[in-house]
Every structure is written in C-alpha cells, then in structure tokens.
Amino acid sequence: MIANPPPWPNGARCAVAFSFDVDADSVVHAAHRAGARDLPQALAHMRYDPFVGTPRLADMFARAGVPLTAFVPGWVIETYPAAIETLLKAGAELGHHGHFHEWPSKQTRDEELATLRRGSEAIERFCGAKPKGYRAPYYGLSRATFDLLIEEGFAYDSSLFADDIPILLDNGRGSLVELPVPASVDDYNQYVSARAFDYLMKISPPSQALAVFREEFDAFWELGGLFVTVWHPAVSGRPAQALAIRALIEHMQAKGDVWFATLAEVAGHVRALEAAGTWSPRIEKTPFHIRNILE
Numbered sequence: 001m002i003a004n005p006p007p008w009p010n011g012a013r014c015a016v017a018f019s020f021d022v023d024a025d026s027v028v029h030a031a032h033r034a035g036a037r038d039l040p041q042a043l044a045h046m047r048y049d050p051f052v053g054t055p056r057l058a059d060m061f062a063r064a065g066v067p068l069t070a071f072v073p074g075w076v077i078e079t080y081p082a083a084i085e086t087l088l089k090a091g092a093e094l095g096h097h098g099h100f101h102e103w104p105s106k107q108t109r110d111e112e113l114a115t116l117r118r119g120s121e122a123i124e125r126f127c128g129a130k131p132k133g134y135r136a137p138y139y140g141l142s143r144a145t146f147d148l149l150i151e152e153g154f155a156y157d158s159s160l161f162a163d164d165i166p167i168l169l170d171n172g173r174g175s176l177v178e179l180p181v182p183a184s185v186d187d188y189n190q191y192v193s194a195r196a197f198d199y200l201m202k203i204s205p206p207s208q209a210l211a212v213f214r215e216e217f218d219a220f221w222e223l224g225g226l227f228v229t230v231w232h233p234a235v236s237g238r239p240a241q242a243l244a245i246r247a248l249i250e251h252m253q254a255k256g257d258v259w260f261a262t263l264a265e266v267a268g269h270v271r272a273l274e275a276a277g278t279w280s281p282r283i284e285k286t287p288f289h290i291r292n293i294l295e
C-alpha cells in the first residue's frame with residue numbers, strides 16, 4: 001500500500017526519526033517584537049523548553065539509545081547554550097529552524113537568505129559544522145525556500161506532508177531530499193491549551209495522544225514508510241507527555257525491526273541508495289506549477 005518503499009538498513013521494516021522543534025521563546029519575540037517583554041506568561045511557557053523539557057527529553061532519549069533530531073532557531077542556540085549542550089551530549093543532530101523562528105513566506109527572498117545564513121552560522125559556531133537539514137518555522141515555506149536550500153547546500157528539508165517515504169525535490173539546477181512529515185503528528189494538536197497564544201485545543205490525556213502516534217507508527221511499520229515526529233519540548237517535554245513518549249519508544253522497540261535514525265542519516269541513506277542504483281525516489285520538480293493555474 002506504500003508504493004516503492006525504500007529498503008532500510010539491516011532489513012528493517014520501517015524508519016523512525018524522532019524530531020523536536022526547540023523553539024523556546026523565539027516565537028514570542030518574532031510575533032510581538034518589543035511587546036514580547038510585556039508577555040511574561042507566554043515567555044515562561046516557552047522557556048520551559050530550554051530549562052526543563054529539552055534536558056529531560058535529551059536524557060530520556062540517551063537512556064533509551066534512540067537518536068533524535070532537534071530543529072533549533074539560531075537565537076535559541078545563542079541564548080540557551082546549556083540546553084543545546086544536553087542535546088549534543090545525547091548525540092542529537094541540530095537542524096535549521098530560522099533565526100528568530102521567522103515566517104519564510106512573509107519574508108522577501110533576500111531576507112529569507114539572510115535568515116538562512118544567520119541560523120546556519122549559529123549552528124556552525126556551536127557544533128563546528130553547518131546544518132544538513134531544515135524545517136520551516138510554522139511549516140511556512142515560501143516559493144523561494146527550496147531554491148535557497150539547494151543553493152546553500154542543504155541535504156534535506158522536512159516540512160512537507162508530501163508522501164510517506166522520502167522523495168527528491170529537483171529545481172533543475174540541483175536537488176534536495178524531502179523527508180516528509182505525517183500530517184497528524186504535531187503535538188500542538190494534541191496538547192496545547194494556552195490563552196497566551198490564543199491556542200485553545202481541548203486537552204487530550206497523553207494516553208489518547210499516544211494512541212494517535214502509536215497507530216501512525218504501526219501503519220508505517222506495516223507498510224514500510226518513514227515515520228517522523230514533529231514535537232516540541234515545551235509541549236511534549238512535560239512529565240506525563242514525556243512518559244507517553246517513553247511508552248511509545250518501548251512499543252517500537254518491542255515490535256522490533258525498526259531503524260531509528262537522525263534525519264540526516266535518513267537523507268544520507270536515500271542518496272546512497274540512489275548512487276548505488278538500488279532504489280529510486282519519486283522526484284517532484286519545483287516549483288510544483290511553473291505558471292499560475294488561475295488568474
């Protein structure tokens with residue numbers, strides 16, 4: 001039922017890449033600028049991320065022996081280095097997530113390029129290497145984003161609900177691996193009820209959210225796809241939610257035949273299969289439509 005799933009390492013049935021968007025309070029500053037300091041409730045809600053949620057999750061994943069990928073705005077790395085250090089100690093990959101969590105779709109091409117470079121430099125300063133991967137803040141890609149990522153040498157993007165397995169995005173001058181995200185797995189939909197953000201979802205018990213995530217994983221395990229999470233330490237790093245993640249990892253490990261990997265490892269695997277001629281990904285030409293469909 002998944003057409004042409006890639007062969008995974010060691011004959012695994014599916015690949016799992018746990019990814020977290022470590023936004024901290026960058027989103028509050030990006031949205032409210034100078035007014036952010038008048039919002040201590042919102043700031044504290046999101047500063048839970050570097051002070052509590054991220055170190056807790058980093059420790060939990062290290063104990064479980066499961067790799068993780070963290071998409072971190074550059075400003076968050078510069079402001080909360082101790083939290084980011086806990087991720088590196090746990091062996092996490094750091095991916096690009098803007099500098100102040102800007103909306104790419106609200107920037108000019110030059111502004112978007114400057115943000116890409118600023119965020120990359122922050123990651124390179126901190127861990128000695130440029131990021132390989134990108135996730136658009138708010139999933140808010142612009143029509144220039146793929147071209148800029150290819151020009152800047154990124155290996156992959158992970159922002160689209162485009163497929164159940166990796167695909168290639170090709171703009172005619174280069175290409176990028178897309179590691180798609182299941183449309184259902186963002187934890188905001190499950191857990192976030194915060195007046196400070198005008199975001200009032202009905203609170204789900206973690207067991208109910210876990211059922212959603214587990215059923216998603218079970219389908220990928222059955223069909224051979226790539227399961228990527230998009231979770232946030234300020235949301236999923238809280239006690240009951242973190243224990244639910246631990247239970248999900250135990251469920252995956254009990255089923256077995258799972259390749260746990262960082263997203264950069266998955267992108268590298270895709271390129272290696274392509275180079276060896278053992279598997280060919282679906283290729284999407286970008287832009288998806290070369291002219292307006294309707295005027």
Ligand SMILES: [Zn+2]
Nearest residue numbers: 021023137138
């Ligand atoms: Zn984010």
